[in-house]
Amino acid sequence: MKKLLWILSMLIAAPLFVWSQASQTTGAGQESRRIKSLSDAEVQAYLNGRGMGLAKAAELNSYPGPMHVLELADKLQLSARQRSETKKAFEQMQGEATRLGKLIVEKEAKLNDLFAEGNALQTSLQANVKDIARLQGELRVVHLRAHLDMRRLLAPEQIKKYNEIRGYGTEEVIHRHKQ
Numbered sequence: 001m002k003k004l005l006w007i008l009s010m011l012i013a014a015p016l017f018v019w020s021q022a023s024q025t026t027g028a029g030q031e032s033r034r035i036k037s038l039s040d041a042e043v044q045a046y047l048n049g050r051g052m053g054l055a056k057a058a059e060l061n062s063y064p065g066p067m068h069v070l071e072l073a074d075k076l077q078l079s080a081r082q083r084s085e086t087k088k089a090f091e092q093m094q095g096e097a098t099r100l101g102k103l104i105v106e107k108e109a110k111l112n113d114l115f116a117e118g119n120a121l122q123t124s125l126q127a128n129v130k131d132i133a134r135l136q137g138e139l140r141v142v143h144l145r146a147h148l149d150m151r152r153l154l155a156p157e158q159i160k161k162y163n164e165i166r167g168y169g170t171e172e173v174i175h176r177h178k179q
Contacts, residue, residue, distance in 0.1 A: 046101030058147035066090035093146035
């Protein structure tokens with residue numbers, strides 16, 4: 001019976017593994033994009049100031065994000081002051097993230113155009129990639145800083161509740177990082 005289950009699992013898993021490897025190593029289907037290095041979803045995420053997992057180091061270590069805090073405001077029993085400050089932190093984060101995201105998309109388009117037009121040179125390549133990396137770093141800091149703001153604003157019980165609702169975190173993590 002165990003052997004049969006193993007064989008069946010291999011028959012299912014092997015084609016999925018081959019497909020996932022092929023889709024990760026080729027650009028098939030991506031050549032028609034305006035900016036080859038970014039999917040439409042990534043472009044929209046940058047332009048809309050979305051987090052895209054940039055603050056996972058904070059989020060998964062009991063530093064809640066302002067967008068999710070606002071979504072969970074009632075369940076977290078936020079005070080009027082907490083709601084107001086969370087909204088302010090979110091709007092600040094989103095405004096700056098949107099500004100930086102637009103710049104990243106513009107730089108990625110410029111990099112794409114250098115290659116598309118056959119004008120990519122070592123100097124232009126290096127300058128463009130450094131600009132993109134710097135902007136991505138700034139964008140990540142913007143998102144992480146907003147999580148720091150939430151950590152200072154919320155009570156430990158609210159952080160614990162946030163983690164429970166979001167499906168992660170332990171009380172140990174919360175106490176380890178007390179202010």
